[in-house]
Amino acid sequence: MTIEALPHQLVRPRKTTLPTFMALLSRDIRVLRREFGMFLVRLVMQPLLFVFVFVYVLPKIGGGFEVSGNPNVTFATILVPGLLAVSVNFQGLQAVALPLVREFSWSKEIEDRVLAPVRVWVVGFEKIMVGVFQSLIAAAIVLPVTYFVHAPGQAPHLEPNWPLFVIVLVFSSLLVSAVGLLLGTIIDPNKISLLFSVVLLPVTFLGCVYYPWSALRPIPWLQVLVCFNPLVYISEGFRWALTPQIGHMPAWAITLALVAGSAALTVLSLRTFTRRVVTI
Amino acid sequence: MIDSVDERHGKVCVSTAAALRLQTGCRRMWLERSDEHPSSPGGGVTPCPTSGGERGGSAQRDADGRSTTPNGGGGRCPAVELTFTQMSQHGPHTNDLPRAGGHTQTISVTIDPIRTIALRKIYHSGRREVRAVDGVDLAVDEGQFFGLLGPNGAGKSTIIGMLTTRVLPTSGVAQVYGVDVVSSPARVKQLLGVATQANTLDRSLTVAENLEFHCRYYGIRAREARRRARELLEQFHLMERADAMVSHLSGGMAQRLMVARALAHRPPVLFLDEPTSGIDPQSRINLWDILRDLHKNGQTILLTTHYMEEADALCERVAIIDHGRILADNSPDELKRSIGTDAVLTVLYDGDAAAIARGLEGFPGLRRVEQDGSTLRLVTADTGDVIGRLVELGTAAGRQVRNVTSIPPSLESVFLTLTGREYRE
Numbered sequence: 151m152t153i154e155a156l157p158h159q160l161v162r163p164r165k166t167t168l169p170t171f172m173a174l175l176s177r178d179i180r181v182l183r184r185e186f187g188m189f190l191v192r193l194v195m196q197p198l199l200f201v202f203v204f205v206y207v208l209p210k211i212g213g214g215f216e217v218s219g220n221p222n223v224t225f226a227t228i229l230v231p232g233l234l235a236v237s238v239n240f241q242g243l244q245a246v247a248l249p250l251v252r253e254f255s256w257s258k259e260i261e262d263r264v265l266a267p268v269r270v271w272v273v274g275f276e277k278i279m280v281g282v283f284q285s286l287i288a289a290a291i292v293l294p295v296t297y298f299v300h301a302p303g304q305a306p307h308l309e310p311n312w313p314l315f316v317i318v319l320v321f322s323s324l325l326v327s328a329v330g331l332l333l334g335t336i337i338d339p340n341k342i343s344l345l346f347s348v349v350l351l352p353v354t355f356l357g358c359v360y361y362p363w364s365a366l367r368p369i370p371w372l373q374v375l376v377c378f379n380p381l382v383y384i385s386e387g388f389r390w391a392l393t394p395q396i397g398h399m400p401a402w403a404i405t406l407a408l409v410a411g412s413a414a415l416t417v418l419s420l421r422t423f424t425r426r427v428v429t430i
Numbered sequence: 431m432i433d434s435v436d437e438r439h440g441k442v443c444v445s446t447a448a449a450l451r452l453q454t455g456c457r458r459m460w461l462e463r464s465d466e467h468p469s470s471p472g473g474g475v476t477p478c479p480t481s482g483g484e485r486g487g488s489a490q491r492d493a494d495g496r497s498t499t500p501n502g503g504g505g506r507c508p509a510v511e512l513t514f515t516q517m518s519q520h521g522p523h524t525n526d527l528p529r530a531g532g533h534t535q536t537i538s539v540t541i542d543p544i545r546t547i548a549l550r551k552i553y554h555s556g557r558r559e560v561r562a563v564d565g566v567d568l569a570v571d572e573g574q575f576f577g578l579l580g581p582n583g584a585g586k587s588t589i590i591g592m593l594t595t596r597v598l599p600t601s602g603v604a605q606v607y608g609v610d611v612v613s614s615p616a617r618v619k620q621l622l623g624v625a626t627q628a629n630t631l632d633r634s635l636t637v638a639e640n641l642e643f644h645c646r647y648y649g650i651r652a653r654e655a656r657r658r659a660r661e662l663l664e665q666f667h668l669m670e671r672a673d674a675m676v677s678h679l680s681g682g683m684a685q686r687l688m689v690a691r692a693l694a695h696r697p698p699v700l701f702l703d704e705p706t707s708g709i710d711p712q713s714r715i716n717l718w719d720i721l722r723d724l725h726k727n728g729q730t731i732l733l734t735t736h737y738m739e740e741a742d743a744l745c746e747r748v749a750i751i752d753h754g755r756i757l758a759d760n761s762p763d764e765l766k767r768s769i770g771t772d773a774v775l776t777v778l779y780d781g782d783a784a785a786i787a788r789g790l791e792g793f794p795g796l797r798r799v800e801q802d803g804s805t806l807r808l809v810t811a812d813t814g815d816v817i818g819r820l821v822e823l824g825t826a827a828g829r830q831v832r833n834v835t836s837i838p839p840s841l842e843s844v845f846l847t848l849t850g851r852e853y854r855e
Binding site: 166167169171173174176177180181184257258259260261262264265266267268270271374427428429430 | 597646649
């Protein structure tokens with residue numbers, strides 16, 4: 151017995167997960183390349199102005215900060231890991247959440263993207279990877295800016311552990327990009343402006359960016375409260391990797407938050423994304 | 431290769447090997463015999479070997495790795511035409527063949543490009559249950575231009591949503607080339623080209639890039655993707671706008687680009703969800719020409735539309751859908767013939783027409799009479815006779831005819847006959 155007359159010889163669905171993933175990624179990189187000027191301005195403006203005012207202008211006019219009563223620790227030393235954390239956070243979150251909100255709402259582009267021949271979560275995962283990629287670029291650009299811009303005598307003092315820095319950077323980028331996917335999926339497009347005032351601003355100001363976590367000891371309730379802020383672990387992670395001499399949160403807490411947090415948020419955000427895309 | 435046969439229901443179950451041969455990637459399939467006819471030359475009819483769920487162990491493989499039965503040839507054996515009906519993911523895994531009674535039997539298998547069985551989608555809004563799609567059976571043939579026609583909210587887009595893996599069915603089966611949309615969505619998506627109702631073009635890319643990246647999503651290499659993009663731009667008369675951002679395209683151009691993009695990876699099945707809604711008449715005609723060309727070249731197309739004339743002009747077969755159910759499924763001409771309608775007459779009197787409606791009862795050729803105040807709506811096989819009768823009855827009831835409208839047989843009259851109400855677009 152033979153089976154003849156195969157139906158449609160061309161019908162040969164094959165798995166293309168990796169090529170599809172790479173194509174989605176290269177599409178996003180093409181778009182990023184086209185908008186690189188804007189990307190740079192958006193990225194550099196905030197940290198540049200911050201270090202310029204606080205580490206150059208203020209010390210020059212006699213209003214410099216002194217941290218924890220230790221005159222040997224310049225404010226720049228506090229700011230380098232802090233501003234790095236803010237940039238990584240802002241870039242990863244924004245790179246994933248903002249286009250996604252648009253794709254889900256008026257442009258409806260998401261309907262086409264999820265028709266790419268892969269499981270829906272792969273499309274979400276690719277978006278997270280784009281966020282990671284942009285966060286890494288952000289770190290590479292912001293680190294020299296915060297390191298080199300300062301008034302004489304106000305130079306940051308770094309004692310970097312580069313392998314640890316890279317690990318902290320990668321997990322931090324993953325964490326913020328996963329949060330970006332989650333927010334981009336659940337946020338109502340009409341309330342996108344709230345993303346800045348309700349999420350990004352409090353997270354930044356209470357993210358141990360401008361002061362180390364240990365310096366909050368005089369305000370114990372705040373020291374506990376900020377532990378719910380993921381940015382704290384990123385700032386403290388960078389302090390652990392770049393300025394260990396000024397003290398940081400216990401290493402186990404940073405590791406747990408960054409590794410377990412990024413894994414959990416990646417899973418959660420991909421599930422939420424899939425549920426939003428596929429009508430159950 | 432055949433695992434078991436259910437004679438009573440005319441079903442044959444083939445194993446993984448057959449599934450692989452069919453290149454559909456599913457583990458196990460049910461096939462239904464739809465036709466049986468003597469085919470092989472020679473004398474004496476041998477009973478079809480596919481009987482009683484027999485299994486034999488003496489399978490052999492030929493040079494191509496195909497399974498063959500021993501002692502092939504000789505005598506007559508009915509060829510069995512099998513059509514795909516249902517797929518099960520479970521069951522024994524075997525390459526056994528039924529005993530062929532000393533004959534080689536040829537089975538030609540037809541797997542429909544699109545198949546749904548009792549497909550259902552129920553939404554819950556609060557305590558209310560909304561049956562968006564309520565038990566839809568569809569089978570679209572290879573190369574067919576199939577139309578799903580129905581008013582807005584009839585369930586057309588939900589059916590497309592389920593077939594294109596974006597909506598999960600509540601129950602039932604939906605398959606594209608035998609691949610189940612729920613268990614293998616990524617494989618199904620390989621087989622589809624979709625142009626949705628909304629403009630889902632990538633606004634961050636140019637016209638050419640939209641096509642190029644779409645190809646690459648389907649595993650086509652960059653160089654080939656660029657070549658294919660140029661080819662499509664020519665074909666769809668979009669070359670001049672190749673480097674424009676898609677937000678600068680007119681509605682008609684954007685729609686053409688959507689169709690071009692849906693075809694970019696040469697999908698065996700093309701889904702078009704209301705492709706001409708909201709575009710100008712000229713663009714609509716252009717798109718119709720493109721779709722006719724595609725159909726001529728053998729492209730399988732499933733189109734949803736709420737425009738009667740669109741379904742009538744383009745589709746070989748039309749399923750009329752309302753409230754999530756298929757009311758009729760046939761060629762437009764057959765559908766018009768099937769209701770035996772000569773015309774739908776709307777007659778306006780100068781007063782209440784209830785008595786006239788009663789008087790028409792039992793009139794030969796009259797299929798339906800509806801009375802709404804002074805208006806009568808008649809579905810009739812013979813317009814000539816009934817008009818005379820309408821005037822007579824009107825005079826007898828002291829009413830005068832103010833206006834008569836006659837609609838020749840159309841899908842609209844089919845819809846009216848099937849649902850008893852006017853088509854609402």
